[in-house]
Amino acid sequence: MILILKAIIISIVEGITEYLPISSTGHMIIVGDLINFKGDFANMFEIVIQLGAILAVVFLYWDKIWNSLKNLMPGKWGFKLWSNILVAFIPSAVIGILLNDYIDEHLFGTITVVAALIFGGFLMIIIENKYRKRKGINNIEDVTLRQAFMIGCFQCLALWPGMSRSASTIMGAWISGLSTVASAEFSFFLALPTMVAASGWTLLKKGMAIQSSTEVIALCIGFVVSFIVAYIVIEKFIKFLQRRPxxxxxxxxxxxxxxxxxxxxxxxxxVTM
Incomplete structure (x- = not known):
């Protein structure tokens, strides 16, 4: 029961923080340290429940996703949208593969995460003050390949745990000329290949570290909890961005x-270093 309770706590943290610009990985590391949720199962668990959060985006944006897939031929808006997502995905995918071992060894400590939280916070304030009020693109279908690539380069900042993938991509989108809501929506769509690839890569390297039926139950509950919480948070976040900075x-x-x-x-x- 203690394991399941810890799993629920971590899943709530994941669901709340995955799409907010405050770093889900950073918060899970910090909370994991505080409640002593560590080890091979904990590492695998945190990866799998991210897929629950991804599923929330699929559900919320299903109509747009399905329509884009029906318009996936060259020259259609769906082809342009997913081409942009692919271009934005490539920089972090390449650098992530090249630096994966270094990141795992040196950047997953509490202190490095806290440093990223603070640095990212100041960077958000600076970039928002300079770029948020500009008139920008309101529809993610209108993003250019150049803008998509710039957003993808900014997503590389999220390889430093604590920086936040959401914050990094939204900052990149602001600078590229997107409105705040369009920046958030592009970030959600970019999360689909990014998080699936990152989760798949890590699971392929480390495997499914499950040793008991209790861990299976904890994993299933965690997946559902992260999905439900993320679903609620995404809706609230978009409404928040329409009114406030x-x-x-x-x-x-x-x-x-x-x-x-x-x-x-x-x-x-x-704390861990």
Missing amino acids: MRIFAIYRIFIGVILLALAALNVIK
């Missing part, structure tokens, strides 16, 4: 990062 997420990142550094310095919490 993202600065509140940047401030949260900086605040939580400073608090964690202070607690670590006072030895209130144990």
Whole structure:
């Protein structure tokens, strides 16, 4: 029961943070340290429940996804959309494969994650202040290949756990000339190949670390919980962006990062490097 409870906690964290610009990986690492959810199963679990969060995007945007697939011939809008997604996916895929071992060894500690949270928070404030109020592209179907590639390059920042894939792609989209809502939607669509590929690559390397029926139950519950929570959060996030700036997420990142550094310095919490 303790394992299942920990699994539910981590799944809620994943569902809330996956599409918000605050880093799901960073939060799962930090929360995992705090509740002692570690080891091979924990690592595999955090990968699999991301697929639940991906499924939430598929459900929410099913009409647009299905219509784009029906218009996938060259010259059609669906072909342009998925060509852009592919172009945006390539930079992080290439760099991720080349630096995968280094990232696993050096960047998955609490301190490195906290540093990314703080740095990313300040970067969000700077870029939002400069680019958010510009008139930009409102439909992701109108994104150019050049803009898609720039967004993909920014997604590479998310290879540093704690930076946030969502935050990185939205910042890249702002600079490229997309509106805030279009930036978020492009980020959601780009998450589909990015997260599936990252999850598949990691599972292929490390395998399914399941040793008991309790772990199977925890994995199934975690998948469902992450799907439900992510589904709710995505809808709320889009409505939020239509009315308010993202600065509140940047401030949260900086605040939580400073608090964690202070607690670590006072030895209130144990951290990993």
